[in-house]
Amino acid sequence: MDLRYALSEIRKNGSNVHWWRQRLLTNVVSKYFKTYREADSPPIHECDWDTLIILDACRYDLFEECYPEFDLSGTLSKRTSLESGTPGFLRENFGDEDFHDVVYVTGNAYVSTLLSSNQFHDVIPAWKDNWDDDVQTVTPEAMGEVAKRVAEEYPDKRLIFHFVQPHEPFIGEKRVGIREQSAIRQQALGKEAPAHAKRKPTAFEQLDRGKLTKQAVWDAYRSNLERALPVVSDLLTEIDGKTVVTADHGNSFGEFAKPFPIRVYGHPLGIYIPSLTEVPYFEYQNGERRDITAERPKSRVSEDMEVANERLRMLGYAE
Template sequence: MEEDWDNVVILDACRYDLFESVNTLDGNLDYRISPASATPEFLSRNFEEKQYHDTVYVTANPMYRTLGLDEVFHQIIDVWENHWDRQKQTVLPEAMTEATASAYKRFPNKRIISHFMQPHYPFVGELASEIGAHSGYEFAYRNVTEGEASRDNPTVWERLEAGDVSRELVWDAYAENLKIVFPHVEELLELFDEKTVITSDHGNLLGEKPHPLAAPVYGHPHGMRHEHLSKVPWLIVAGTERKYIVSEKPIKQLSDPSGDVTDRLADLGYFDV
């Protein structure tokens, strides 16, 4: 938060080399070293016990609700509450674009953080069918229809580790999940007049070893350090003007009326229920 920006777009779980290889967004590409290897750690290290009442956080990811961050920002906009796609078990990027654009217009004197879910799994592009069912579909169905949730399918990283799918296929599907979000980010960049940064909270490992004697690691375990977990993109779009930023007391945040926060986090693979 000490960096100089007016708007930030977070692309969840986007490692730097992936972004660099497929990026189509104009701007000055650099990188930063994230202090985290998972979203809860990222949120805690950046925001816990701090006040950013000059900032509005628009999020597809309900993870912050587990950390007591309700008083950190001027306003938190839970896109996942009303735009959770139960077929895909995620928030699709078009919903985030609409919500972020609305917040940008509603809060012209606030910094905006827009936290997209992609490229974090579930993979939602055409290659998802080649990977097969991964983490979340049957869990959500049973949760809705039976009230008792269970998981039949592993995460995509577990499937890769087990040898059920190839690294090449998973990498391509991961890249496709990132490419899917670019047109929606571009739409926001056309709206934003001010300095905007595109970045990520952490990366992913696809079988790399954290050190030479370690076993291969898949996904983004909490508390682990590795270049591809910590090195994230930092794409700067200069804009044509700067915001006049005003800090104001937070707008009261209501709790999730559905009570499904834990279930939705499990759908994203953060923990089992």
């Protein structure tokens, strides 16, 4: 690190406890976990499924609390995610390997920016083609429609449906932490957007700063999952074969990064604590298993990286 830059940042942010926490999590805590933590789960592609539904940022305890209300008949167990954020999840589970028997439908633009489309038989960018400008995300209902269409188009492929929910923005019945629409609109139009320091904080940043209560954020988080689960339930009975519902990582509501006395909010990378790595693994089988065949990747025009990055900024992943 450039010493002059480091000193400049300390002078500018030295009295900001939230800034220090993020620096410690990134430069100390995550390095500790990467050094001493031993992964006890196989990559998700090695698990037994025909269809994989990924609920972005869904904690195990949240899913366990909600799923009985939505008639999801199946077997729930707990899985330890290999990472605490989507970029790490993609890297650890897929890396640079090829999965030409898989079609990946994603509402999360990271899949298109961090993985090569040629790794899979096909990648369907719902984050680009099914974006809802009113709520600044891909709704679960839109994802469900794309999922059904893709399941009909590719009956002999393993399918991955990567939902955005319950990750922010919270678009369920209860909503908190919504970003200014003007800023999002400026980004969507490719115009200059407010600098990081001027943007409205996310719900988890507001929780960290005492501007929102833990209960208010949890209720909105739960409401976001509740909006997605009816779509998930529908897909379980619509798509043949064995379906697994899981998550890439969880969310932290101020739990300590043990053994460090540092509280964690949201889902920073490399922080392997239960609130971030304990995720659901829900198994359901509908009829006979599908016969899966690997084929050469479909030829697709490369995705517009700038559009992908705009979508990520809107979702709060990047600034």
